[in-house]
Amino acid sequence: MKALAKLKREEGIWMTDRPQPEVGHNDLLIKINKTAICGTDIHIYNWDEWSQKTIPVPMVTGHEYAGEVVGIGEEVVGFEIGDRVSGEGHITCGHCRNCRAGRRHLCRNTVGVGVNRDGAFAEYLVIPAFNAFKLPDEISDELAAIFDPFGNAVHTALAFDLVGEDVLITGAGPIGIMAAAVAKHVGARHVVITDINDYRLSLAKQMGATRTVNVAKEQLEEVMKQLKMEEGFDVGLEMSGVPVAFKSMLKNMNHGGKIAMLGIPPGEMAIDWSEVIFKGLDIKGIYGREMFETWYKMASLIQSGLDLTPMITHRFHVDDFQQGFDIMRSGQSGKVVLNWD
Numbered sequence: 001m002k003a004l005a006k007l008k009r010e011e012g013i014w015m016t017d018r019p020q021p022e023v024g025h026n027d028l029l030i031k032i033n034k035t036a037i038c039g040t041d042i043h044i045y046n047w048d049e050w051s052q053k054t055i056p057v058p059m060v061t062g063h064e065y066a067g068e069v070v071g072i073g074e075e076v077v078g079f080e081i082g083d084r085v086s087g088e089g090h091i092t093c094g095h096c097r098n099c100r101a102g103r104r105h106l107c108r109n110t111v112g113v114g115v116n117r118d119g120a121f122a123e124y125l126v127i128p129a130f131n132a133f134k135l136p137d138e139i140s141d142e143l144a145a146i147f148d149p150f151g152n153a154v155h156t157a158l159a160f161d162l163v164g165e166d167v168l169i170t171g172a173g174p175i176g177i178m179a180a181a182v183a184k185h186v187g188a189r190h191v192v193i194t195d196i197n198d199y200r201l202s203l204a205k206q207m208g209a210t211r212t213v214n215v216a217k218e219q220l221e222e223v224m225k226q227l228k229m230e231e232g233f234d235v236g237l238e239m240s241g242v243p244v245a246f247k248s249m250l251k252n253m254n255h256g257g258k259i260a261m262l263g264i265p266p267g268e269m270a271i272d273w274s275e276v277i278f279k280g281l282d283i284k285g286i287y288g289r290e291m292f293e294t295w296y297k298m299a300s301l302i303q304s305g306l307d308l309t310p311m312i313t314h315r316f317h318v319d320d321f322q323q324g325f326d327i328m329r330s331g332q333s334g335k336v337v338l339n340w341d
């Protein structure tokens, strides 16, 4: 089968031929229709320090996908040939304390599809049936292909009550933008999003942010004055992984504010802890998606009218994958979908 893989320990990704994966007793074999390119795939493409430490070579990459069930392991119940599915990219152990308590997203033995084992940029993918999510008819394969990052956005945005709250989102990458859309959809008042990339900020505006701030040109504090936000933000969603962005968030939170942190800083990050202590801030780390509450919420948000389609700004056939990676690397895109049909 055709597969996009990391074949060399250097910048790039390569189309290759791989044997179709074998279906174990508890697995599903999925024929891939659409995949999307994640920021993680770009790290792997760039072969940065994290990738060098983490990624086995050779490995088929990719973990954002939608497809159709074409093979079912003998122990699997609840799936039929022809079911349309996407899937949770974190494969959990099932026997640690958190797994046994149903808190699978906190499994200490998580293995990542397309990060630690072969992924979805291929004609066929095998995953444990437990990880598959059956798609309602009204959710297209294309939208389902971005459910993995949409899930990061939903998990983070719904970590705290947003109804009537003033929300600051730092980082208008695809996940930050989708979080802005969710925040607005569920009833936040001001949804202010920051970045240094005007293309992405304008997409964030289109998706529901009430105010965008290019922090290279404008002061967040000035914007808060214009919005008559004397007291500061109630909820912060950190989605950049950039230390100065997090510091400005801490500075502009109201007392008793709540912060959900998804963005991954490049290394240790020093902050002024007195902001946290004297303001009595709650800070919560967010990893992945809740299994499978986040997935149900994602489907329901779309069924209740959240329109994610403008997020997909570019589509390519997988044979033109290089163009897809180039546009994603340029920062001048929302989500980029690769078509495997």
Ligand code: NAD
Pocket: 038, 039, 040, 152, 170, 171, 172, 173, 174, 175, 176, 194, 195, 196, 197, 200, 215, 239, 240, 241, 242, 244, 245, 261, 262, 263, 264, 265, 286, 287, 288
């Ligand atoms: P991304 O890199 O596309 O987005 C980050 C954005 O931050 C970019 O648009 C960038 O221009 C912007 N930025 C840079 N400097 C800034 C500044 N000073 N202020 C505000 N914004 C600034 O990433 P993404 O795919 O949208 O993911 C968002 C973050 O979440 C990344 O850090 C990613 O590594 C992380 N992530 C975490 C998890 C998890 O499970 N915790 C999962 C997926 C992604």
Ligand code: ZN
Pocket: 092, 093, 094, 095, 096, 097, 098, 099, 100, 106, 107, 108, 109, 110
């Ligand atoms: Zn576990």
